[in-house]
Amino acid sequence: RKEVEQDPGPFNVPEGATVAFNCTYSNSASQSFFWYRQDCRKEPKLLMSVYSSGNEDGRFTAQLNRASQYISLLIRDSKLSDSATYLCVVTKAENSGYSTLTFGKGTMLLVSP
Amino acid sequence: DTAVSQTPKYLVTQMGNDKSIKCEQNLGHDTMYWYKQDSKKFLKIMFSYNNKELIINETVPNRFSPKSPDKAHLNLHINSLELGDSAVYFCASSPPVRANTGELFFGEGSRLTVL
Numbered sequence: 754r755k756e757v758e759q760d761p762g763p764f765n766v767p768e769g770a771t772v773a774f775n776c777t778y779s780n781s782a783s784q785s786f787f788w789y790r791q792d793c794r795k796e797p798k799l800l801m802s803v804y805s806s807g808n809e810d811g812r813f814t815a816q817l818n819r820a821s822q823y824i825s826l827l828i829r830d831s832k833l834s835d836s837a838t839y840l841c842v843v844t845k846a847e848n849s850g851y852s853t854l855t856f857g858k859g860t861m862l863l864v865s866p
Numbered sequence: 867d868t869a870v871s872q873t874p875k876y877l878v879t880q881m882g883n884d885k886s887i888k889c890e891q892n893l894g895h896d897t898m899y900w901y902k903q904d905s906k907k908f909l910k911i912m913f914s915y916n917n918k919e920l921i922i923n924e925t926v927p928n929r930f931s932p933k934s935p936d937k938a939h940l941n942l943h944i945n946s947l948e949l950g951d952s953a954v955y956f957c958a959s960s961p962p963v964r965a966n967t968g969e970l971f972f973g974e975g976s977r978l979t980v981l
Contacts, residue, residue, distance in 0.1 A: 787968040796956060796972035797909065840909065844968065851921050854970060856901075856909040 756780060757857035759841050765863045770831045774860045776824040776841030784852070786817055788826050789840040791859060797840055800826075831864045838862070869893050872957045872973035879947060880981055886943045887976045889957030897921075898940040899970065900932060901956040909956070915940055947980045954978070 759776045766772050778786075786803035801808065803815040803824050814827040824841055841857035872889040879885055891898060899922075900912040914922035915934045929945045944951060954977050958970040 785968050796974055797970075798972070799969045802968055838907070842968065851914070851916065853911050853914060853922055854968065855911075858906065858908050 756845070756855050757841055757843055759839075759857040759860045761858055761860060763861035763863050765865065766831055767865055768831055768833060770864075771827065771829045772831060772862060773828075774826045774839055774841075774862075776826075776857055778822050778824070778841075778843045778855075780843070780845060781822060783822075783843040783845060785844040786815075786824050787842040787854070788813075788815055788824075789842055789856070791838045791840055793837075797856075800839070828862070831862075833864050833866065836862055836864045870957055870959055870971050870973040872955075872976050874976060875974060876977050876979075878979045878981065881947055881949060883947050884943070884945045885947060885978070886941055887955055887957075887978075888939070888941045889973055890939050891957075891959040891971070892938065893959055893971060895959040895961055895971070896937055897960050898934065898937070899958040899960075900940065900942050901958060901972075903954045903956060903975070905953070913940075913942075944978075947978075949980050952978055952980045 757778050788800040789797040790800045791797040803817045807816045812829045816825045838859040838861045840859045842854050844852045845855050870891045897916045899914045903909045912926045913932045917937050918934045931943045934940045954975040956975045957973040960970050
């Protein structure tokens with residue numbers, strides 16, 4: 754099983770639609786979780802952190818289910834500018850005592866007029 | 867003012883050559899990284915340095931050698947380039963990893979094509 758798995762998509766949705774992305778992770782010791790966004794031929798950028806209690810930032814809602822090792826991202830009222838690849842990211846503790854971020858392959862979202 | 871800058875942005879070279887990619891950050895971060903994103907878009911960590919000290923060294927061929935002359939710079943040298951090295955290489959920085967904020971600041975990437 755891959756460390757972080759996502760449906761690659763693409764998800765094609767019309768403007769104004771609600772879309773949800775899912776992500777599963779294999780390491781039950783993972784501590785922190787995030788969603789990043791990567792536009793075509795650009796660098797990834799942090800979108801939001803994911804907390805156990807769930808969290809919301811405007812039209813974006815992130816949820817975490819530790820028991821199922823599952824993370825989700827919900828986007829409401831999709832805009833054309835939301836078209837991008839959404840990367841699920843979890844932290845992994847290394848033997849050195851430091852943590853690294855492990856990225857999923859990403860889910861591509863295409864919002865059309 | 868670019869926070870994390872890497873050069874060159876594009877690099878086309880022949881198999882067997884040696885090439886370097888440079889990275890600099892002006893954010894005052896202690897930790898810097900090299901990630902590789904291949905044609906399947908999978909972003910995978912290669913190396914991480916904290917205050918010039920190597921802390922993460924994933925299973926990467928020893929043809930890849932990172933060098934950190936100071937905490938604001940992390941360069942990547944690649945010897946004897948192979949076709950499979952073609953990818954986008956991203957440099958990133960973050961506050962001390964133990965802070966675990968999860969925010970990496972990426973450079974714009976260096977697209978390497980090996981012919």
